[in-house]
Amino acid sequence: MKKTILASTILAALATPAMANNANGDTDIEQIKIIGSKTDARNVAGSSAVIDEEQMRIEVPSDINQLMKTIPGVYVREEDGEGLRPNIGIRAATAGRVSKVTLLEDGVMMAPAPYSNPAAYYFPTTFRMSSVEVLKGAPLLRYGPQTTGGVLNLVTTPVPEDFGGQVLTEFGENSSRDIHAHVGGTKGQWGFLLETVQRSSDGFKEIDRSSRDAGFDIEDYVAKLQWTGERQSLLAKVQYSEEISNETYLGLTDEDFAQNENRRYGLSEIDQMDNSHKGYSLNYAFEATDNLTFTILGYYNDYARNWFKLDGGNAYVSAANNGGAEALAILLGTQDEAGLNYKNNNRAYESKGIEANAQFVFGTHNLEVGVRDHSDEMDRFQPVEIYDQVNGSLVYQGEVMPTGGNNRLEGADAISFWLTDRWQATEDLNVHFALRYEDVESYRNQFADTAREQLDSARSNDSDEWLPGVSFTYDVNDNWQVLAGAHKGFSPLGGGAKEFQEPETSNNYEAGVRFNQGSFFAEAIGFYSDFSDTTQQCSIANPCDNGAESGNYVLGESVVRGLEFQASNTFEAGSFLIPIDVTYTYTKGEISEDNLNNLDGDELADIPQNMFSMRIALDNQQGWVNYVVAKYADEMCVSTGCNRSNSRFDKTESVFVTDFVSRYEMNNNMAVYFKVENLFDQQKIVARSPHGARPNKPQSASFGVEYTF
Numbered sequence: 050m051k052k053t054i055l056a057s058t059i060l061a062a063l064a065t066p067a068m069a070n071n072a073n074g075d076t077d078i079e080q081i082k083i084i085g086s087k088t089d090a091r092n093v094a095g096s097s098a099v100i101d102e103e104q105m106r107i108e109v110p111s112d113i114n115q116l117m118k119t120i121p122g123v124y125v126r127e128e129d130g131e132g133l134r135p136n137i138g139i140r141a142a143t144a145g146r147v148s149k150v151t152l153l154e155d156g157v158m159m160a161p162a163p164y165s166n167p168a169a170y171y172f173p174t175t176f177r178m179s180s181v182e183v184l185k186g187a188p189l190l191r192y193g194p195q196t197t198g199g200v201l202n203l204v205t206t207p208v209p210e211d212f213g214g215q216v217l218t219e220f221g222e223n224s225s226r227d228i229h230a231h232v233g234g235t236k237g238q239w240g241f242l243l244e245t246v247q248r249s250s251d252g253f254k255e256i257d258r259s260s261r262d263a264g265f266d267i268e269d270y271v272a273k274l275q276w277t278g279e280r281q282s283l284l285a286k287v288q289y290s291e292e293i294s295n296e297t298y299l300g301l302t303d304e305d306f307a308q309n310e311n312r313r314y315g316l317s318e319i320d321q322m323d324n325s326h327k328g329y330s331l332n333y334a335f336e337a338t339d340n341l342t343f344t345i346l347g348y349y350n351d352y353a354r355n356w357f358k359l360d361g362g363n364a365y366v367s368a369a370n371n372g373g374a375e376a377l378a379i380l381l382g383t384q385d386e387a388g389l390n391y392k393n394n395n396r397a398y399e400s401k402g403i404e405a406n407a408q409f410v411f412g413t414h415n416l417e418v419g420v421r422d423h424s425d426e427m428d429r430f431q432p433v434e435i436y437d438q439v440n441g442s443l444v445y446q447g448e449v450m451p452t453g454g455n456n457r458l459e460g461a462d463a464i465s466f467w468l469t470d471r472w473q474a475t476e477d478l479n480v481h482f483a484l485r486y487e488d489v490e491s492y493r494n495q496f497a498d499t500a501r502e503q504l505d506s507a508r509s510n511d512s513d514e515w516l517p518g519v520s521f522t523y524d525v526n527d528n529w530q531v532l533a534g535a536h537k538g539f540s541p542l543g544g545g546a547k548e549f550q551e552p553e554t555s556n557n558y559e560a561g562v563r564f565n566q567g568s569f570f571a572e573a574i575g576f577y578s579d580f581s582d583t584t585q586q587c588s589i590a591n592p593c594d595n596g597a598e599s600g601n602y603v604l605g606e607s608v609v610r611g612l613e614f615q616a617s618n619t620f621e622a623g624s625f626l627i628p629i630d631v632t633y634t635y636t637k638g639e640i641s642e643d644n645l646n647n648l649d650g651d652e653l654a655d656i657p658q659n660m661f662s663m664r665i666a667l668d669n670q671q672g673w674v675n676y677v678v679a680k681y682a683d684e685m686c687v688s689t690g691c692n693r694s695n696s697r698f699d700k701t702e703s704v705f706v707t708d709f710v711s712r713y714e715m716n717n718n719m720a721v722y723f724k725v726e727n728l729f730d731q732q733k734i735v736a737r738s739p740h741g742a743r744p745n746k747p748q749s750a751s752f753g754v755e756y757t758f
Contacts (some may be wrong), residue, residue: 081155081156081204081332082156082180082182082202082204083153083156083182083184083191083192083200083202084097084099084182084184084202085099086099086101087099087101090182091563091565091570091572092479092522092530093184093186093188093522094186094187094188094471094479094480094481094520094521094522094532094534095184095185095186095187095188095189095481095520095532095534095559096121096122096185096186096532096559096561096572096574096576096613097182097183097184097185097186097188098120098121098182098183098615099180099181099182099183100116100119100120100180100181100182101180102179102180105178105179105180105181107666107674107676107710107712107722108676108678108708108710109176109217109219109710109722109724109753110175110176111131111132111175111176111219111227111248112131112132112175112746113132113135113137113172113175113181114127114132114135114137115132115678115680115708115726116175116181117135117137118660118662118680118682119630119632119662119664119678119680120183120632121574121613121614121615121632121633121634121660122139122140122183122185122199122576122611122613122634122636123137123138123139123183123199123634124137124138124139124143124144124636124655124656124657124660124682124685125137125138125144125682126138126144126145126655126685126701126735126736126738127735127736127743127745128590128736128739128743129294129296129743130253130743130744130745130746130747131250131252131265131746132172132175133172133265133292133294133296133322134146134169134170134172134590135147135169135172136591136655136736137150137201138150138198138655138656139183139185139198139199139201140185140197140198140199140557140576140578140609140611140636141197141198141538141555141557141576141578141580141609141638142195142197142198142199142540143585143653143654143655143656144655145168145585145586145588145590145591145655146167146168146169146170146586146588146590146591147160147167147168147169147172147201148160148167148168148169148195148586148591149167149195149197149198149540149586150195150198150199150200150201151163151189151192151193151194151195151196151199151200151201152169152172152201152203153192153200153201153202153203154173154202154203154205154328155202155203155204155205155286155330156202156346157328157330157346157348157350158348158350158400158402158423159171159172159173159203159328159350160400161350161352161398161400161425161427162398162399162400162425162426162427162459162460162461162544163194163400163423163425164194164423164425164461164463164489164491164541164543165425165426165427165459165460165461165491165543165544166398166425166427166459166543166544167194167195167541167543167586168586168588168590168591170324170352170354170356171324171326171352171354171398173203173205174246174248174267174269174290176217176227176229176246176248176269177205177206177229177231177244177246177269177271178203178204178205178206179204179205179206179207180204181201181202181203181204182200182201182202182204183199183200183201183202184199184200184202185198185199185200185559185576186520186534186536186557186559187481187483187518187519187520187534187535187536187557188469188481188483188518188520188534189536190467190469190483190484190485190516190517190518190536191417191467191469191483191485193465193467193485193487193539194463194465194487194489194539194540194541195539195540195541196485196516196536196537196538196539196540197538197539197540197553197555197557197578198538205271206231206242206244206271207242208233208234208235208240208241208242208273208275208284209233209234209235209240209242210234210235210240211234211235212233212234212235212236213232213233213234213757213758214230214231214232214233214757214758215229215230215231215755215756215757215758216228216229216230216755216756217229217230217753217754217755217756218753218754219724219751219752219753219754220751220752220753221250221724221749221750221751221752222253222749222750222751223250223251223252223253223264223749224249224250224251224264225248225249225250225251225264225749225751226247226248226249226250227246227247227248227753228245228246228247228248229244229245229246230244230245231243231244231245231271232244233273235275238276238277238278239274239275239276239277240273240274240275240276240277241272241273241274241275242271242272242273243271243272244270244271244272244273245268245269245270245271246267246268246269247267247268247269248265248266248267248269249264249265249266249267250264250265251263251264252264252265252295253311253746253747253749254311254312254313255311255312255313256313256314256315256317256318257312257313257314257315257318257381257382257441258315258318258382258441258442259315259318261295261318262295263295263296263313264294264295265292265293265294265295265296266292266293266294267290267291267292267294268290268291268292269288269289269290270288270289270290271286271287271288272286272287272288273285273286273287280335280336280337281333281334281335281336282333282334283331283332283333283334284330284331284332285330285331286328286329286330286331286332287328287329288326288327288328288329289325289326289327289328290325290326291324291325291326292322292323292324292325293321293322293323294321294322295320295321295322296320296321296322296356296358297313297317297320297358297359298320298358298359298362298589298590298739298740299313299314299316299317299320299358299359299362299366299740299741300366300736300737300739300740300741300742300743301313301314301366301741301742301743302366302369302370302377302380302741302742303370303697303698303734303742304370305380306734306742306744310732310744310747311732311744311747314380314381314382315382315438315441315442315443316359316362316365316379316380316382316389316438316443317358317359317362318443319357319391319436319443320356320357320358320359320391321356321357321358322354322355322356322357323354323355323356323357324352324353324354324355324356325352325353325354326350326351326352327350327351327352328348328349328350328351329348329349329350330346330347330348330349331346331347331348332344332345332346333345333346339410340409340410340411341408341409341410342407342408343405343406343407344405344406344407344408345403345404345405345406346403346404346406347402347403348400348401348402348403349399349400349401350398350399350400350401351397351398351399351400352397352398352399352400353396353397353398354394354395354396354397355393355394355395355396356394357391357392357393357394357434358391358392358394359389359390359391360390360391360392360433360589361390362740362741363739363740363741364376365379365380366380366740366741367698370698379438382438382441383441384438385437385438385439385440386437386438387437387438388435388437388446389435389436389437389438389443390433390434390435391433391434391435391436392431392432392433392434392455393431393432393433393434394431394589395429395430395431395432396427396428396429396430396431397427397428398425398426398427398428399425399426400423400424400425400426401423401424401425402421402422402423402424403421403422404419404420404421404422404423404465405419405420406418406419407419413472413473413474414470414471414472414473415470415471415472416468416469416470417467417468417469417470418467418468418469419466419467420464420465420466420467421463421464421465421466422463422464423462423463423464423465424460424461424462424463425460425461426458426459426460426461427458427459427460427544428458429454429455429456429457429458429459430451430455430456431451431455431456432448432449432450432451432455433448433449433451433455434447434448434449435447435448435449450499451499452496452497452498452499452505453495453496453497453505453506454495454599456495456496456499456501456505457493457494457495457496458492458493458494459491459492459493459494459543459544459545460491460492460544461489461490461491461492461541461543461544462489462490463487463488463489463490463541464486464487464488465485465486465487465488466485466486467483467484467485467486468483468484468485469481469482469483469484470482470483476524477523477524477525478521478522478523478524479521479522479523480519480520480521481518481519481520481521481534482518482519483516483517483518483519483520483536484515484516484517484518485515485516485518485539486513486514486515486516487513487514487516487539487541488512488513489510489511489512489513489541489542489552490509490510490511491509491510491511491541491542491543491544491546492507492508492509492510492544493507493508493509493544493545494506494507495507508545508546508547508548509546509548510542510546510547510548510550511548512541512542512546512551512552514537514539514552514554515537516536516537516538516539517536517537518534518535518536518537519534519535519536520532520533520534520535520536520559521533521534528564528565528566529562529563529564530562530563530564530565531560531561531562531563532559532560532561532562532563532574533558533559533560533561534558534559534560535556535557535558535559536557537554537555537556537557538553538554538555538556538557538578539552539553539554539555540552540553540554540584542584542601543586543600543601545587545599545600545601546600546601550601550603551582552582552584553580553582553583553584554580554581554582555578555579555580555581556578556579557576557577557578557579558576558577558578559574559575559576559577560574560575561573561574561575561613568617568618568619569616569617569618570615570616570617570618571614571615571616571617572613572614572615572616573612573613573614574612574613574614575610575611575612575613576609576610576611576612576613577608577609577610578608578609578610579606579608579641580606580607580608580609580641581606582603582605582606583603583604583605583606583607583640583653584601584602584603584604585601585602585603585604586601587599587600587601587602589739590738590739591738591739592738592739594646594647594654594688594689594690595646604640604644604646604647604653604689605640605642605644605646605647606640606641606642606644607638607639607640607641607653608638608639608641609636609637609638609639609653609656610636610637610638611634611635611636611637612633612634612635613632613633613634614631614632614633614634615630615631615632615633616630616631617629617630617631624669624670624671625667625668625669625670626666626668626670627665627666627667627668628664628665628666628668629663629664629665629666630662630663630664631661631662631663631664632660632661632662632663633659633660633661634659634660634661635658635659636656636657636658636660637658638652638653638656639651639652639653640653640689640690647689647690648690648693650692651689651690651692651693652686652689652690652691652692653686653689654685654686654687654688654689654691655685655686656685656686657682657683657684657685657703658683659681659682659683660680660681660682660683661679661680661681662678662679662680662681663677663678663679664676664677664678664679665677672713672714672715672720673711673712673713673714674711674712674713675709675710675711675712676708676709676710676711676712677707677708677709678707678708678709678710679705679706679707679708680705680706680707680708681703681704681705681706682703682704683703684700684701684702684703685700685701686699686700687699687700687701687737687738698737701733701734701735701736701737702733702734702735703733704731704733704735704745705731706726706727706729706731706745707727707728707729707731708724708725708726708727708728709724709725709728710722710723710724710725711723711724717757718756718757718758719754719755719756719757720754720755721752721753721754721755722752722753722755723750723751723752723753724750724751724752724753725748725749725750725751726746726748726749726750726751727745727746727747727748727749728748729748730747730748731745732744732745732746732747733745
């Protein structure tokens with residue numbers, strides 16, 4: 050069946066050359082977007098949002114988490130306070146390591162291993178993004194593999210039409226320094242872009258009894274080469290980045306958090322993440338006629354990481370939280386402890402694929418058909434180093450070579466097929482049909498020896514799903530539009546799946562209204578997702594509810610429902626413009642039927658019930674703009690069923706943070722800005738996973754200069 054679909058689709062694509070995978074039918078290959086502009090987002094037959102170039106330019110975001118908090122229906126669980134490894138969820142898709150969200154950069158999947166190990170330990174540098182798109186509802190079936198909550202597409206700096214570039218330098222507290230520079234241009238048929246981001250900081254945490262900082266160093270490089278001929282174009286993109294960050298999984302006890310949120314225990318002194326990422330893509334488009342275009346995309350991503358850190362620190366934090374004096378003394382360094390395990394969480398990922406896509410405009414129909422052949426793999430080889438804590442210092446004792454779960458290969462091969470039709474049925478009614486097919490074969494091989502000659506255990510899984518969807522928009526009049534849709538969602542099980550396990554599937558519905566008059570826009574959308582087999586992807590960063598740190602855990606049937614609201618308007622006050630944007634999300638996620646592990650009504654983890662954001666600007670229209678961005682999120686369950694517990698350790702804390710940005714355009718080429726994150730210095734327990742209470746970033750000021758040529 051899989052081979053038949055692949056062959057027939059490729060033949061169809063070759064016979065009918067098609068358009069680039071852009072929801073708006075834009076044939077410009079450099080515009081690798083799934084939505085387009087903010088205006089386009091307000092007409093999609095599904096809820097969507099775009100953070101455009103203007104917002105990115107003014108706010109100069111370095112942390113993707115802070116941007117995501119301004120989009121309705123998106124949940125963020127912070128971890129390190131710097132946004133190095135985000136946890137982002139959309140609607141019913143939980144937040145852990147963005148593993149339940151389809152993460153794209155310029156339309157290319159960016160998770161280290163999207164099918165077998167989707168946890169995003171790599172995340173693209175926010176500085177080099179020109180816009181951010183979030184697509185929800187039935188239209189997301191064009192993309193995948195995660196098709197329940199939404200798609201997050203990061204759009205990078207485009208190749209300039211004329212020769213030019215930009216250098217941005219930002220300096221801030223904790224010895225932070227950020228540089229973003231790019232140069233490029235187009236002459237005749239050829240265009241190019243060279244870009245780099247250089248980031249460093251000492252971090253905002255202090256480590257007990259240590260002169261070592263808690264900061265990071267990041268280097269990111271991108272090169273693009275574009276050729277444009279008559280009715281065809283080719284874009285080659287190469288990316289390389291590396292990061293060293295003194296980050297840890299070890300958090301704090303609640304008592305120590307209350308005394309100093311930004312403290313780190315000495316046990317985490319030697320913890321460090323070291324990673325590198327390489328990405329290559331080649332995108333070819335051929336416009337056969339005005340109504341017929343063909344695209345082929347090939348991509349390859351290679352990601353290697355070693356997060357060297359304390360293993361099992363959660364046991365000490367949990368014991369200390371429950372009154373364990375000995376565990377607390379070990380955390381504080383006042384009691385010696387032998388046999389501490391520090392694991393080299395050493396993993397290499399590979400992801401590659403090719404997809405063919407065709408788009409044909411026929412009368413009032415905009416048809417799209419495509420196929421993707423993809424494979425990915427994770428190689429885990431994780432030696433453990435043994436240390437003793439002696440008089441508050443760590444003393445190396447030896448090394449244990451990996452076997453079993455620390456020495457394994459996981460991978461997946463997947464064939465995807467999609468067929469969509471955007472049909473302008475009448476002048477006012479637009480209908481969007483979508484059909485997606487996913488066939489995934491996954492495996493895991495664990496080894497009993499370092500030479501990998503003796504197999505410890507093996508497992509595999511083969512699953513396939515047809516995923517239909519339909520949605521529509523209807524223009525009631527010039528101001529009012531209604532929309533609704535339904536689709537089947539899918540989330541692959543990953544490389545740890547056993548033969549008998551079924552993938553997570555869901556039935557998803559949404560309906561809402563939009564109002565647009567002049568500069569005023571408002572949208573309210575209700576959503577409902579019914580899961581037959583909610584699953585969790587287990588990891589050390591996001592342990593499953595049964596305590597597992599690898600593989601999958603099935604929660605059973607659940608329901609997630611909620612309401613998304615957004616509104617924006619621009620007011621005038623004399624010579625000043627005052628744009629205001631407001632978003633609000635209400636969500637209720639809970640188990641819907643008793644099972645062996647959970648009860649009907651148990652609340653799901655990582656879903657805040659209420660979220661709110663407001664962006665207010667004061668623009669004198671003479672080059673001076675001031676922005677205030679306020680964001681609020683309710684407390685969240687740490688694990689499913691926290692509503693049945695009175696323990697404060699089962700929940701995070703609600704948090705309200707306000708950011709301020711003031712930007713002044715000195716002339717056509719130079720601008721300066723001043724930024725204060727967390728203006729009122731509100732720090733809360735925004736996460737308890739992994740391994741203890743963790744804060745958001747404290748009040749931090751920075752100053753930047755932007756020069757454009």
